[in-house]
Amino acid sequence: MSQFTEDELIAKVQDGYIVESPEEMTEGYKKALTVQLTVQADTELMSAPAYWMAARHAPSTNTQVSAHAIIQDELAHANIAYRLLEDLGESKEQLVYGRQPHEFKHPYGFDQPLDNWADMVVANGFFDRAGITLLSDVYENTSYGPLKRALVKVDMEETFHLRHGEVWMRRLANSGGEAREMLQRSVDWMFPMTIEWFGLPDEMKRHSGQLDYKLKGLTNDQLRQVWMASTVPLCEKLGLDAPAHWDEEKEEYVLDYPFPCQYVAEDKEWLFDEGEISWDTVFERWKGRGPMNEIYVESIQRSRSEVGGWLADQVAA
Amino acid sequence: MREIVYDVFARKDRGDSLAHIGYIDALDVETAKVYAWTTYDEQNWFEMCVVPRSAIIPVNRTDGPFARSGGEAGAATGGAS
Numbered sequence: 253m254s255q256f257t258e259d260e261l262i263a264k265v266q267d268g269y270i271v272e273s274p275e276e277m278t279e280g281y282k283k284a285l286t287v288q289l290t291v292q293a294d295t296e297l298m299s300a301p302a303y304w305m306a307a308r309h310a311p312s313t314n315t316q317v318s319a320h321a322i323i324q325d326e327l328a329h330a331n332i333a334y335r336l337l338e339d340l341g342e343s344k345e346q347l348v349y350g351r352q353p354h355e356f357k358h359p360y361g362f363d364q365p366l367d368n369w370a371d372m373v374v375a376n377g378f379f380d381r382a383g384i385t386l387l388s389d390v391y392e393n394t395s396y397g398p399l400k401r402a403l404v405k406v407d408m409e410e411t412f413h414l415r416h417g418e419v420w421m422r423r424l425a426n427s428g429g430e431a432r433e434m435l436q437r438s439v440d441w442m443f444p445m446t447i448e449w450f451g452l453p454d455e456m457k458r459h460s461g462q463l464d465y466k467l468k469g470l471t472n473d474q475l476r477q478v479w480m481a482s483t484v485p486l487c488e489k490l491g492l493d494a495p496a497h498w499d500e501e502k503e504e505y506v507l508d509y510p511f512p513c514q515y516v517a518e519d520k521e522w523l524f525d526e527g528e529i530s531w532d533t534v535f536e537r538w539k540g541r542g543p544m545n546e547i548y549v550e551s552i553q554r555s556r557s558e559v560g561g562w563l564a565d566q567v568a569a
Numbered sequence: 570m571r572e573i574v575y576d577v578f579a580r581k582d583r584g585d586s587l588a589h590i591g592y593i594d595a596l597d598v599e600t601a602k603v604y605a606w607t608t609y610d611e612q613n614w615f616e617m618c619v620v621p622r623s624a625i626i627p628v629n630r631t632d633g634p635f636a637r638s639g640g641e642a643g644a645a646t647g648g649a650s
Contacts, residue, residue, distance in 0.1 A: 272632075272633055273632045273633035273634070275632040275633070276632070324607070324610075328607070328608045328609075328610075331593070331608060332591060332608070335591075335592060335593070335594070339634055344594070401589075401590075401591075402591060405590070405591070405609065405611040408611050409611055
């Protein structure tokens with residue numbers, strides 16, 4: 253039981269207090285942190301099978317090595333985040349191996365197939381950029397000490413993934429022809445996918461407590477702007493079409509398509525022409541999960557019970 | 570498979586302080602060394618060590634992960650937390 257009331261703890265963390273142990277947490281704080289860490293851990297974990305299957309499309313042994321280095325990083329990040337959850341009383345075993353595919357909390361983007369090398373490098377350029385955007389904000393603002401320290405490593409490595417993505421996006425863009433067209437097709441489905449990733453617009457955002465408890469610093473819309481502020485200029489520099497532009501009057505990036513809108517996963521296509529849809533429809537699509545959800549989760553869970561069974565008798569401690 | 574917690578300490582260069590950089594779960598000391606080295610590979614560490622959490626004895630805190638791990642009782646045996 254915390255020595256603080258909810259209001260006392262909120263006032264303290266807003267004033268810079270760093271929480272170091274679960275014993276100091278109120279129920280509300282612990283719940284909000286658990287949700288945040290579960291999303292973070294699941295996202296890192298699901299990126300691994302997505303990248304692993306995409307790494308088959310690597311064009312050289314060198315690029316195979318970098319792709320697998322990225323996968324190794326993502327698994328380590330997931331492991332660290334699940335470990336932090338164990339400190340809060342959750343079970344890593346249950347979270348990784350005991351849940352059904354649809355129960356994981358990663359964004360819909362990591363339920364999608366990465367079908368070629370362009371998809372892989374744009375995932376590094378866009379999805380990992382979203383990861384850095386979200387986690388740098390957490391690093392700078394979080395009131396939970398153990399998470400802040402763990403993120404030093406994570407942020408360092410995510411920056412390498414992003415560089416990998418950007419370097420390869422430039423290479424494919426400069427080579428023109430089919431490579432460039434493939435790259436543009438990846439941008440076409442992955443740009444709106446990442447925009448949606450940041451969630452409900454601020455005007456509709458239900459109260460989550462993450463800002464009150466200082467588990468993050470920026471709102472969804474602010475984070476979306478931070479992501480666009482690096483991604484839109486990158487696309488412009490590479491001569492790629494991105495469906496957003498800088499609005500001089502509003503002094504912010506503005507989307508050139510109805511948001512949110514419907515996505516047809518089988519065709520990897522956004523239905524811009526059908527106009528804006530409700531967020532309830534988006535939540536329904538997210539809840540239904542995407543085409544690779546079961547395949548990715550199965551690839552992680554498949555050998556646990558079998559190999560675990562073999563070892564159970566041998567390992568006493 | 571029963572794993573225990575090992576805390577990971579490392580220093581980046583000669584002259585740096587040994588710092589707590591994280592922790593991992595492992596079956597035994599040998600796997601703990603491998604997991605620590607591959608999980609925390611963000612730097613080219615000059616030195617890295619792993620310590621079973623139960624061997625860490627809190628001096629002044631009664632809360633937090635080290636206090637929960639069992640403190641002195643575990644340290645005597647280096648046993649599971």
